[in-house]
Every structure is written in structure tokens, then in C-alpha cells.
Amino acid sequence: MSTLRFRWLALVGLAAGLAGWLVNWFATRNGYGTPALPxxxxxxTAVIIAITLVFGRRVLRWRNGKRDRPLDPILATRTLVLAQACAYAGAVSLGWHAGILVDQVALMSVRxxxxxxxxxxxxxxxxxVMIMVGLVVEDFCRLPSDDDDGKGAHGGESEGEYA
Structure with a gap:
């Protein structure tokens, strides 16, 4: 599984921002309400963040040596997917509401x-916060490299394997 890329998160956020701005522009100019979440x-969001952190902490504890019982690989994989989904959902929320904010600031004088x-x-x-938690929990799921010099199997920097 590949790691989160800041470029993809930024691209998702920018696309959501553009969509949020366009939808808000259309809605407010046609008499509809602001299309923002309550x-x-x-x-x-807080519940999703808490669940992600709880599962991430379980994987982190196992990774750091508290291995009194084996780590379920399905749990570790689901935790990684949850962390990445959390980061992407955070990018969408950030972008969408930033687009709405940009349009609302322009309308502030008439509101x-x-x-x-x-x-x-x-x-x-x-x-x-969702993006940050997603990135942190994804890092929790990364296994430390076994090499002493920090080089991967191909002689370069390794991305690390996931638990």
C-alpha cells in the first residue's frame, strides 16, 4: 500500500475548494442557503478522529514492543486505510469550506x-485536524526499517513497510 502524498491531498483540497466556491456562488446568487455542513x-469529526487514534494507538503499541499478543494483520490494514481515509476526508472538508469562505468574504458587505x-x-x-491525525496514524502503522544505516533494499531511502 502506498503512503499518502501531500500533492494528492493538496489536489483533492483544491478540487473541493473550487467545487465549494462554485456551488456556493450558484446557491447564494439564486436564493439558496450556504451549502456548508452544520x-x-x-x-x-471528533468521533472519527477518536476512533482513528484508538486504532492507531493499538498498532503503535504493538510496533513499539508491547507484543503480549499478536497483531491482527486485518486490524492493522484497516487502521491504515482508516488513517488515509481520514486524511482525504479532512482535505475535502478543508477545501470545500475554504471555497465557501472565499465566496462568503466577498459577500460580507451585503450580509x-x-x-x-x-x-x-x-x-x-x-x-x-483530520489531515494531521490521518498522517500521524499512518506513520504509526509504518514498521521501522531493519537496516542500521537507514537504507532500504535498493540502497535508497525506504518508505518503510506497514504493520
């Missing part, structure tokens, strides 16, 4: 309330 979705701005900022922060 602030209560931060509770769901009577700035609630959509604060909601977008809060959901962007949740997306950033």
Missing part, C-alpha cells in the same frame, strides 16, 4: 450576519 458535524464565516472556519479547522 457545526454539529464537528461532533462526528447582515457573519455566521457562515465562523462556521466555515470551524469546519476548516476540523479538516486540518
Amino acid at each position: 457545526l454539529t458535524s464537528l461532533v462526528t 447582515s450576519t457573519v455566521a457562515p464565516l465562523w462556521g466555515s472556519v470551524a469546519l476548516m479547522a476540523g479538516g486540518i
